[in-house]
Structures are given as C-alpha cells and as structure tokens.
Amino acid sequence: MENKTIKWGIIGLGKIANKFATDLATIENATLVAVASRSKENAIEFAAKHNATKAYGSYTDLVNDTAVDAIYIATPHSFHKEHTLLCLQHKKAVLCEKPFAMNLQEVEEMIAVAKENNVLLMEALWTFFLPHFNYVLELVKNEKFGKLKNLEADFGFFPVYDETSRVFKKEVGGGSLLDIGIYPIFAALSTLGKPNSINANAAFFKNGADAECTMVFNYNDAKATLKSTLLENTPTQAIFTFETAVVKVNTKFHEPSTVTIIKNNTEETIDFSYKTIGYNYETEHFNQLLREGKKESTIMTFDFSKTLIKTLDEVRVLIGLKY
Incomplete structure (x- = not known):
C-alpha cells in the first residue's frame, strides 16, 4: 500500500475543482480517473482538460465506479452533506470542500455515516496544510x-x-x-x-x-x-x-x-x-491516510471540523442569519 496509486473522482466541476485537478496532476501515485457534473457536456469538457478517463452526467454513476478510491466534493455548500453521504454509503473515501456542511447537525451526521461505513472522511480546508x-x-x-x-x-x-x-x-x-x-x-x-x-x-x-x-x-x-x-x-x-x-x-x-x-x-x-x-498539500496528506487505512485526519480532525462549524453557527445566531 506504501506507493499505491490513489484513483480520484470529482463531483462538482466549478472553479475550485479545476484548481484541485490541476494540482492533483503534480502528485506522484495519484490520478484523476472520473469526474461528474449535472451536465454531461461539462463533465466531458472537464475530463478532456484534466486528462480524466471517464466523464459522468450523474453523481450516482460516479460513486458506482469501482475504479474510484476517493472523491473530492466541490459542489455548493448546501449540497455537501447529501453528496458526502452518497459517496460514503458507496464506500468511497471523501475529501469534502469547506465549509464541511451548513451546520453542526449536518456535520455530525456526515461523521456518523463515515464511522458506520468505516470510510475515510476529511474536510478540505487547504490552509491547514500549507x-x-x-x-x-x-x-x-x-x-x-x-x-x-x-x-x-x-x-x-x-x-x-x-x-x-x-x-x-x-x-x-x-x-x-x-x-x-x-x-x-x-x-x-x-x-x-x-x-x-x-x-x-x-x-x-x-x-x-x-x-x-x-x-x-x-x-x-x-x-x-x-x-x-x-x-x-x-x-x-x-x-x-x-x-x-x-x-x-x-x-x-x-x-x-x-x-x-x-x-x-x-x-x-x-x-x-x-x-x-496549493491544493496538493491537503491531497497528499489525504492520500497517505488512505494508504495507511486511516479513517480520520490527524490534522483536520473531526473535532476541529465540529468546532469550526459550531463557531460559524454561533456567529450566524449573533447576526441573525438563517438559511
């Protein structure tokens, strides 16, 4: 497992996914194999740009791809929980873009499902790794x-x-x-x-x-x-x-x-x-966790993710912001 090539998929193909894919190409023993968008045309275009072998017009098709080891989720914040759960329930390791979800309750549910399925889950807050x-x-x-x-x-x-x-x-x-x-x-x-x-x-x-x-x-x-x-x-x-x-x-x-x-x-x-x-640093850390069979980051821990979202929740209450 020491040099195992981690095969990646990406859900949500916007600006940040492009940056992630660009840096993924600089990492040894990691490759982008599949991407998914709600638009098949977007997926085909993104796959061609970043040399992915498969382009899906459905997130479900991607999570059912047995070649994929890990999935990077780069959809809008409000979809993070839904898409993370979809991946975890199909035993795919998940690197989910920050904020992890919309509130503490969603984050706790994501962590619980990761533990139930014995799958690696990490919030992608790249600054922690720079x-x-x-x-x-x-x-x-x-x-x-x-x-x-x-x-x-x-x-x-x-x-x-x-x-x-x-x-x-x-x-x-x-x-x-x-x-x-x-x-x-x-x-x-x-x-x-x-x-x-x-x-x-x-x-x-x-x-x-x-x-x-x-x-x-x-x-x-x-x-x-x-x-x-x-x-x-x-x-x-x-x-x-x-x-x-x-x-x-x-x-x-x-x-x-x-x-x-x-x-x-x-x-x-x-x-x-x-x-x-700069996205390669968090990705290399995640890849190593996956190779070692770890289910939680030693840096971006579940506790830290929960503290972060809980603090965001507290600020929202103070300013009267409701989603």
Whole structure:
C-alpha cells in the first residue's frame, strides 16, 4: 500500500475543482480517473482538460465506479452533506470542500455515516496544510516570540452583485460568512483555540445573504478581530502580535503566501517557494491516510471540523442569519 496509486473522482466541476485537478496532476501515485457534473457536456469538457478517463452526467454513476478510491466534493455548500453521504454509503473515501456542511447537525451526521461505513472522511480546508501557515502554527506552539496576544485577519473582495451567482445565493450558503469568513475564523481557532465569547455584526444584501461580517473573539489573555466582506477588496492578511514580535501572513493569507517577521524595528520576509496552487498539500496528506487505512485526519480532525462549524453557527445566531 506504501506507493499505491490513489484513483480520484470529482463531483462538482466549478472553479475550485479545476484548481484541485490541476494540482492533483503534480502528485506522484495519484490520478484523476472520473469526474461528474449535472451536465454531461461539462463533465466531458472537464475530463478532456484534466486528462480524466471517464466523464459522468450523474453523481450516482460516479460513486458506482469501482475504479474510484476517493472523491473530492466541490459542489455548493448546501449540497455537501447529501453528496458526502452518497459517496460514503458507496464506500468511497471523501475529501469534502469547506465549509464541511451548513451546520453542526449536518456535520455530525456526515461523521456518523463515515464511522458506520468505516470510510475515510476529511474536510478540505487547504490552509491547514500549507507550509507557510504551518510555520506560523509552530511559532505559536513553541512560543518563539512569547505568547500570542492579538490576531487581526480579514478576507474581502468585491464581486459584481448577481443574485444568480452561487456567491450571493443564500439558499446554497452564499454570502461572506461561509464562503470566506471561514478563513479568518479558522486562523483564530487554529492558533488561539475556542473563544470565551464572540461579538459579531453584519450587513446584508437585499436577498438576505450576508454582505459582510465583523467579529471579535475574546480570550482570557488575547483577542482576535476578524472580518469577511463582499463589499470591498481588503488586504486579506493575518497579523499575529506576539509578546516580542509581529508576524504577518501577507496577502492572501489563506493561500500560498509569504510571512513577514517584524522584531526590534527590523523586517524579515520568508518566501516558501511555492510551485503549485496549493491544493496538493491537503491531497497528499489525504492520500497517505488512505494508504495507511486511516479513517480520520490527524490534522483536520473531526473535532476541529465540529468546532469550526459550531463557531460559524454561533456567529450566524449573533447576526441573525438563517438559511
């Protein structure tokens, strides 16, 4: 099993699936064998672009393909549970794009079905696996610059408002919070842990989707100020203030980036020499879990996924956002 080639399928063939497939092609002992879309034409086009051997116009046809070991789910948020359960019930390992699902109840159901079927399941929050972010996590853990006292993290861009676009569609989990707010929240949870309390405010589009969300996570000896917005382009940085230094993850902090350390009025920027889009890191981890017969990630654990979605649920209650 050590060098077993993992044969992948993809459900949902949008922008992020293209990025995933592009990076999958850079990984040894992994191959894309099948893709599925509600549109057979889209599937055929995607398969040709990424050298997949099979293109399905039905998700059910894909999960019934015995050649497929693992399936990456990249459909809109509101379909994550349904499509994950479909795969798990057909004994397919699942890497499901973030957010894992729409709420804690759905996530708990997905985890339960994975355990019932003894199948590997993991939330695809790629930032957790990127070298630059792991560098920061190590600084927090070993307290090289003392304790982490403050975090400021934002994610904002300004798309043209279009109610037909997935980004704005409330019924599929559109809006700023689940789509991009998850990243600043992830930055806080992965470095400072669960907050003691949360303050949150939001502005909304006319269709009820959240246009932006500002949050403050309060800890005993620290604070995280977080923001997601679809109303403006923001620096999309994560600034970690330690006792003796400031560590800045430069734009865009959630994807392959550089890290600047500011200490004693001097700055040092570390370049991690990324050569891919960045999706290969989570995929290589997942492939190794599958080869070793593991059913849960040691990094993106079920507990962490549950804490993440529970925190998103809490923020939604605070801002009055219901799907």
